[in-house]
Amino acid sequence: MPSRAISAPSPVAPPPLSHHHDKTTRTFPLLTVAGAGACFSLFITLSVCFCKSSRKRQPPPPGDPSSSSSSSHTPREFSYSTLRRATASFSPANRLGQGGFGAVFRGTFSSGENVAVKVMDSGSLQGEAEFQNELFFAARLDSPHVVPVIGFSHDRKRRRLLLVYRLMDNGNLQDALLHRRCPELMDWGKRFSVAVNVAEGIEHLHGLERPVIHGDIKPSNVLLDKLFSAKIADFGLARVKPEHVEIITVAPESNGGGGGGGVEEELESVITTATGYEDFNFGLVKQSPPVNGSSPEMGVAPLESPETVVSGSPEMGEDAVLKKGKDWWWKQESNAERGKVKEYVMQWIGSEVKKERPSSVDWIESVARTASSSSSSKKLEKKTSKRLEWWLSLEEESENKKKKKKKRRMVREWWKDEYRRELAKKKKKKTLESEFCSDDGSSSVRRRSNSKGSSIDWWLDGLRARGNSHDSVSGEIAKSCGISSTPSMRGTVCYAAPEYCNLDNIVSEKCDVYSYGVLLLVLVSGRRPLEMTGSASEIQRANLMSWARKLARRGKLVDLVDQKLQNLDQEQAVLCIKVALQCLQRLPVSRPSMKQVLGMLKGEVSLP
Numbered sequence: 001m002p003s004r005a006i007s008a009p010s011p012v013a014p015p016p017l018s019h020h021h022d023k024t025t026r027t028f029p030l031l032t033v034a035g036a037g038a039c040f041s042l043f044i045t046l047s048v049c050f051c052k053s054s055r056k057r058q059p060p061p062p063g064d065p066s067s068s069s070s071s072s073h074t075p076r077e078f079s080y081s082t083l084r085r086a087t088a089s090f091s092p093a094n095r096l097g098q099g100g101f102g103a104v105f106r107g108t109f110s111s112g113e114n115v116a117v118k119v120m121d122s123g124s125l126q127g128e129a130e131f132q133n134e135l136f137f138a139a140r141l142d143s144p145h146v147v148p149v150i151g152f153s154h155d156r157k158r159r160r161l162l163l164v165y166r167l168m169d170n171g172n173l174q175d176a177l178l179h180r181r182c183p184e185l186m187d188w189g190k191r192f193s194v195a196v197n198v199a200e201g202i203e204h205l206h207g208l209e210r211p212v213i214h215g216d217i218k219p220s221n222v223l224l225d226k227l228f229s230a231k232i233a234d235f236g237l238a239r240v241k242p243e244h245v246e247i248i249t250v251a252p253e254s255n256g257g258g259g260g261g262g263v264e265e266e267l268e269s270v271i272t273t274a275t276g277y278e279d280f281n282f283g284l285v286k287q288s289p290p291v292n293g294s295s296p297e298m299g300v301a302p303l304e305s306p307e308t309v310v311s312g313s314p315e316m317g318e319d320a321v322l323k324k325g326k327d328w329w330w331k332q333e334s335n336a337e338r339g340k341v342k343e344y345v346m347q348w349i350g351s352e353v354k355k356e357r358p359s360s361v362d363w364i365e366s367v368a369r370t371a372s373s374s375s376s377s378k379k380l381e382k383k384t385s386k387r388l389e390w391w392l393s394l395e396e397e398s399e400n401k402k403k404k405k406k407k408r409r410m411v412r413e414w415w416k417d418e419y420r421r422e423l424a425k426k427k428k429k430k431t432l433e434s435e436f437c438s439d440d441g442s443s444s445v446r447r448r449s450n451s452k453g454s455s456i457d458w459w460l461d462g463l464r465a466r467g468n469s470h471d472s473v474s475g476e477i478a479k480s481c482g483i484s485s486t487p488s489m490r491g492t493v494c495y496a497a498p499e500y501c502n503l504d505n506i507v508s509e510k511c512d513v514y515s516y517g518v519l520l521l522v523l524v525s526g527r528r529p530l531e532m533t534g535s536a537s538e539i540q541r542a543n544l545m546s547w548a549r550k551l552a553r554r555g556k557l558v559d560l561v562d563q564k565l566q567n568l569d570q571e572q573a574v575l576c577i578k579v580a581l582q583c584l585q586r587l588p589v590s591r592p593s594m595k596q597v598l599g600m601l602k603g604e605v606s607l608p
């Protein structure tokens, strides 16, 4: 029996060692099979884990701003000295332009890469907000029609914030079209392709899972590359569309109800508003038109009143509003034009107001004159003057009442804002604590946020704390800073949609559609939205938008087309004006979506 043979070894039997060896030899194949099995199952487990984790790490669809881990272009951090070297110490010879919050310089890295460096003054809160916004969107937007942000730099010592963009060789559209008059843009084909490029860029922003509203579409924010392909720049005022935004569908009372829109209705409402407020998009002024026939100065006064500038973000606070001063609202296409246009606007509004409705004083004077000429009797004169006095006092009383009512409304609004600000602050504090603090609550970032450093310091610390990972500029940081949903400025005069200017702060994609409409008219006509050459005959053409509407009424849209254009496709140009007029409808709901606009321009969708 073999068992016995093993238990009672014979003299020839192998020594115990040999016996063990024999056992090992027999169990070896078993062990090998078991080991191979274990290895195989380990391999399978590891591969499944790897697949799962790599699937998790897969980037979401390009340009999805809603995802906190998405990043198409992660902005790099540059040292100040690198950027100083690249721009030859920010030499004036390299200056490309001047924005509202700093100058832009051409630069070249040692690798030969050409860039544009925007130097912002971090002392300005608005500049800081713009800086953060740019970085927030830079990491999320990936479109051939959006100017890429390459990186940033923060020089604490000099308190400078710098943004680095890819260089757009042909500068901005405003300059190329209206100042330099580039021959390339005198070709209709090129102009039309610029119009389509911009429409595609905006459509890309609006088509994202969480739509992005640019908020400041205008020719100076459209940059042209070497081949004059247009890209949208300047996301300083952009925001992710708030989820709850509803577009007003009820027409304002002044419009006589309805709200169906349509060019005709629009023409009526705009052309007959003889004050021209609609045309100038002065939402603020529109709120209290000088129906009593006030003087031009009075008509424009609300714009300049610091009271009216209550749109600062919760983060900005009142001091920021005051810092910007009363001209804060007047974000013009170029600083040089500011004074000129403003003056013109004041004069124009003034003259229109006077034309439309004589001031009460004028009226009273004329009554007095008539009265005195028609009756020679002193008695009658006395009676008339008494009546006039009474009338004046009535006027004064009603004026006072109006003023008081307005003041009360402003105070109410202020308290509401204050309450919202308080809520936002609390929310922000909570988010920050959960975001940046370790479980024991002792993170350095938190300590910093309580320290004396500026807000941008902590924002950048938060950004760096996440390293150069894909979510280095995550949505959460931005939300906690409130930049993507709380605009602090409201676009550029003439380009900003009427509802964008209103204090209700209802912002939707349709604001961009409106601004695009103005840009389209500028492209087709080669004129600024507000242009005065001085001659009296020019007055009706001074306001591009109302001129276009007048021409539409007369069926003479072709008159608006730039006379200097070569290779003009007249039909296409007229189509562009018609599309622009659709975009310029006063009610947001009446305006087409950017997708429809693109479809109309490409001839894929017919005009309503």
Ligand SMILES: Nc1ncnc2c1ncn2[C@@H]1O[C@H](COP(=O)(O)OP(=O)(O)OP(=O)(O)O)[C@@H](O)[C@H]1O
Pocket (backbone or CB within 6 Å): 096, 097, 098, 099, 100, 101, 102, 103, 104, 116, 118, 147, 165, 166, 167, 168, 169, 171, 172, 175, 216, 220, 221, 223, 233, 234, 331
């Ligand atoms: N990437 C770039 N490539 C080439 N030029 C640029 C680039 N970025 C900006 N510029 C030039 O610098 C100018 C200023 O740009 P910036 O975005 O600061 O101001 P803006 O848009 O004109 O004004 P605001 O900031 O008040 O809206 C632009 O008009 C453009 O001519």
